[in-house]
Every structure is written in C-alpha cells, then in structure tokens.
Amino acid sequence: MTQALLVMDVQPVVLSRYPDDTYLPRLADAIAAARTAGLPVIYVVVGFRPGYQEVSKTNKMFGALAVAKPPAPPEATAIHPAVAPEKDDIIITKRRVSAFTGSDLDLILRAGAITHLTLTGCATSGVVLSTLREAADRDLTLTVLSDACLDNDPEVHQILTEKIFPTQATVTTIATWKQSL
Structure with a gap:
C-alpha cells in the first residue's frame, strides 16, 4: 500500500482566516x-x-x-x-471544498498506486472533512494528523477529530505518525 501526505488549503489567503502561529511549523515538521x-x-x-466560470451563483460558499x-x-x-512545495511534489487545483471535486486528484492517486492518504489542512471542518468523506467512499485507507489540521472553532475540531473522523480514519498526532513511518 502506497501512502501519500495530502497538504490542503495552505494558501496565505486561506490561512489569514485561521490565525495560529504554531500551525505552520507543525505542518512543516509533518511534511x-x-x-x-x-x-x-x-x-x-x-x-x-x-471570471469564476466554475462557480454557481447559488453556491453558498463561493457564490459571491x-x-x-x-x-x-x-x-x-x-x-x-513556510511549507512550500519542492520540485517533485504534486500540486492539485480543486474547484470546491473537497480535494476531489473538480480536480485530477483521483487520477494522480490511481497513477501512483496510492491507496493510503494522510490528511492535513485548513480547515478541519472544511477541506479535511469533505476530503475524508469522499476518500472513504472511494475505499482509501485514511489517516488524519489532528495537530496538522486547523479550524477556527476548537470545539468543532475536537468533535471531528475525536468522534467523527475515527469512524473512517485513523486519527493520530504528527509525533506518533512519524514513529510509524
């Protein structure tokens, strides 16, 4: 089983809405x-x-x-x-919240025989949740690095990582995950 680390929505324009000075160093450690x-x-x-041709005016998140x-x-x-890609890293552009929607992520995973995704990103209640659900429906093995995910609402982050995500993924910390590599 080939594993890959998925680093999602760590664009400055996104991160500016989720202030946490300790997040990027933790994520850089996982990378x-x-x-x-x-x-x-x-x-x-x-x-x-x-011109945003991919966005419907009825889409609550992107419609504006x-x-x-x-x-x-x-x-x-x-x-x-702080977490910039290197020359061999892959960059996927998505068009919605899930990493799969409107992107070629599935094609990249199949071409690389990647069957295990380790998820990180901003926000836990956005891209991480949406991608986890879709990846689970695609029968991928999933790991979530709880301390490499970020959300504006600590309670939502805690509920997702402690109660919701474990039904479809192994949830662990960066330190524990590193020991398993």
Missing part, C-alpha cells in the same frame, strides 16, 4: 517527515479560472465570487512559503 520517509507530498489548493467576479490576486493559489 519533512514524509519527504524523509520517501512519501509523495501532494498539495491541494482551491482555485478558479478568471460568481456575482462580483473580482480579479483573483496572483498569489491566490500560492502555497505558504
């Missing part, structure tokens, strides 16, 4: 461990075409973009430099 162990590191960013059509700043899909 370094994955690279040392020879695991593929796959980054997932949310992004849209100019379809109406206003503001120009996306060039750095909108940039990954935070």
